[in-house]
Structures are given as structure tokens and as C-alpha cells.
Ligand SMILES: [Zn+2]
């Protein structure tokens with residue numbers, strides 16, 4: 001086998017694949033893929049969402065970075081993250097230590113959710129991406145790859161080595177002023193893994209990858225329906241059926257999208273008071289109890305002159321959840337009133353809350369980092385308060401609510417108002 005020809009062949013397939021039509025996942029417009037603009041971008045003609053980016057994207061780079069992330073996740077999980085010396089006793093923690101402590105403090109659901117997000121899903125996400133991109137690189141095609149990539153993309157926002165790393169920095173800064181703290185090898189591997197996971201995101205061009213897996217329609221035709229998972233433009237008969245490329249369910253408009261999204265938003269809303277008024281954790285030091293709510297945690301960071309971290313926690317824990325709540329309510333009203341105003345702004349806001357919603361986990365991960373360290377029988381103990389599981393539930397419920405909302409509903413409702 002001529003390796004050179006193989007490399008050239010797969011490089012040509014990557015840099016110059018057949019393009020054809022695409023269905024915008026944000027507004028539903030089916031359109032021919034045009035030339036990239038001078039900045040290497042291709043935007044939807046109707047809602048202006050970025051459809052594709054040429055500059056800085058490469059299948060080889062995404063494959064190399066996801067492989068690096070996957071390999072680094074192993075030592076990051078096995079080696080010690082942080083270790084402390086409290087009155088001569090040494091304690092060290094690994095990434096999963098917080099999970100164990102949450103479990104022992106009788107918060108099993110919280111422990112399971114955190115374990116899935118910081119330990120299990122990162123391995124599936126980056127291991128899966130390595131396999132799919134590696135097979136594509138080797139010239140393998142077929143529907144099984146489409147199904148796999150759809151699942152890998154679905155779990156992407158739930159795999160959080162990067163968010164956990166930020167929580168780790170803040171957790172470290174909360175412990176270090178009180179007790180001598182050493183950064184372990186696991187932390188350095190986690191920093192490297194989080195870095196490569198962000199570069200994977202930056203270099204991975206998902207639509208070009210989807211075109212390698214299978215073709216979309218060659219040109220847009222009236223009545224076409226779009227797959228919201230892989231953006232394939234499909235004939236109208238696929239409405240309500242499975243996508244031939246990724247096997248995901250295809251809908252012209254997703255059934256009961258507003259009602260389902262609102263149900264999860266309201267479920268989150270019910271938990272807001274518990275999440276913000278009760279303590280996240282109580283710090284029991286030599287017989288005096290110091291409860292920390294989300295807001296007192298922010299104030300303590302300001303007092304300790306860590307203004308940057310205070311701002312990060314404030315935005316992640318307070319601004320983003322309320323922004324999501326406001327946005328989802330606005331979208332629901334917009335669909336209900338068939339508003340045709342500010343559709344582009346609402347679409348951009350939707351994309352933004354999908355992207356940043358996961359960062360609200362920072363405060364939960366901060367507690368998960370220092371919880372297993374701050375423990376010395378009779379002198380020091382940290383116990384989890386009601387706000388932590390409530391806040392985690394708020395974040396998860398509003399992320400699900402955002403996922404369940406179909407932004408195309410706003411465009412369809414406006415179209416219906418124009419037609420009627
Ligand atoms: Zn669009």
C-alpha cells in the first residue's frame with residue numbers, strides 16, 4: 001500500500017469534499033453552501049448563524065488533539081490532584097475523590113451526576129471522537145459512524161474536563177490560604193487535557209466531518225426538511241422519520257418543543273430559592289460553623305482579593321442561570337405570539353446559552369475539589385448543604401430545557417404569522 005497516496009487521498013477528501021446543500025439547525029432554512037467569506041466563515045443567509053468555518057479547522061489536528069486529550073485523561077484521573085498537610089496528617093485527592101465524599105455524605109444522586117460529568121463522559125467523548133475521526137481518516141464510511149458521531153456530539157456539552165479545571169483552580173484558592181497545599185501530577189495532566197479539549201473544539205469542523213460520513217442533498221429544493229443533529233437537507237418524506245446519515249429523529253418542527261422546554265424551566269425555577277438562599281457547604285472549624293451560600297462564596301473571594309475568580313463565579317452561578325431563565329421565557333412568548341421581531345438576536349441568544357450553560361457547574365465542582373481535602377476528625381469538616389444538589393439540579397434542568405427548545409419554532413411561528 002502506498003502510504004503517500006493514501007495520505008494524499010484522505011487529505012484531498014478532507015480539504016475538498018463535495019459540499020451541496022445544508023439545513024440551518026437554528027432557523028431551518030435549507031440552502032446551498034456558498035463560498036466562504038474573507039474571514040473564512042460561512043453564515044446562514046437568514047439567521048446569520050455560522051454554518052461553517054474554514055480557517056483553523058482540520059481533521060488531522062482535531063484527531064491529534066482528541067487523542068492527546070483522551071490519553072491525558074488517564075493520568076489526570078489516576079495521579080493525585082491536590083494534597084494538603086493538616087496538623088501533620090497528609091490527605092490527597094484525585095478527580096473522583098469529591099464524588100466519593102458526596103456519596104458518603106448521603107447525596108448519592110449528586111455524586112452520580114458529578115461522576116458522569118467529570119469522570120465517565122470525558123472518556124466516552126474523546127475516546128469516541130478518536131475512533132470516529134481515525135476511521136474517517138482511514139477511508140471508512142458508513143451509517144454506523146454517523147450514529148456514533150451523533151452520540152459523541154450529544155454528550156459533548158456534558159463532558160466537562162475544562163469546566164472542572166476552572167472549579168479546581170477556585171477550589172485550590174479556597175484551600176490554600178488555610179492549609180499548605182501541594183499541586184499533584186494529576187492536576188498538571190488535567191490542565192493539559194483541558195487545554196487539548198479546548199483545541200479539539202476549536203479545530204473540529206463538524207459539518208465538513210458530516211459530509212465525509214455521508215452526503216446531504218445536492219441542491220436545496222422546496223419543502224425540504226433539515227436534520228437538527230447533522231444538518232442534512234432531506235426530502236419532505238423524512239419528516240417524522242430517521243435521518244439516513246445520523247439515524248437521529250427528523251422533524252420539520254419538533255412536537256411540543258415549547259411545552260417540554262417550559263416544563264423543565266419551571267422545574268428548575270422551583271429550585272432557585274433553595275439553590276441561592278441555603279448554604280452550598282458548611283465549614284465546621286474547631287466548633288464554629290461557617291455556612292457558605294453561593295453569594296457568600298463570591299464575597300469571600302472578593303475579600304481574599306481574588307476578584308477575577310469572584311467575577312467568574314458570579315457570572316457562572318448567578319448571571320448565566322438567570323439569563324437562561326429570561327431567554328427561555330422570551331423564546332416561549334415569542335413562539336406563542338408569533339412574533340417576527342428580533343429573530344436573529346433571539347437565535348444568537350439561544351446559541352449563546354447553549355454554549356455557556358455548562359459553565360454554571362463551576363461552583364459545584366469547586367466544592368467537589370476541596371470537600372475531600374478539608375477533613376480532620378475533631379478539628380475540621382466540610383459538609384454539603386441543600387443548595388449544592390439544588391443548584392446542580394437547576395443547572396442540569398435548564399440545560400435540558402435549552403436542549404429541548406427548538407429555535408426553528410420561533411422562525412416557523414413568524415412564518416405562519418406572515419402567511420396568515
Ligand atoms: Zn439559519
Ligand SMILES: [Zn+2]
Pocket residue numbers: 227228229230231232243244245246247248
Ligand atoms: Zn442527521
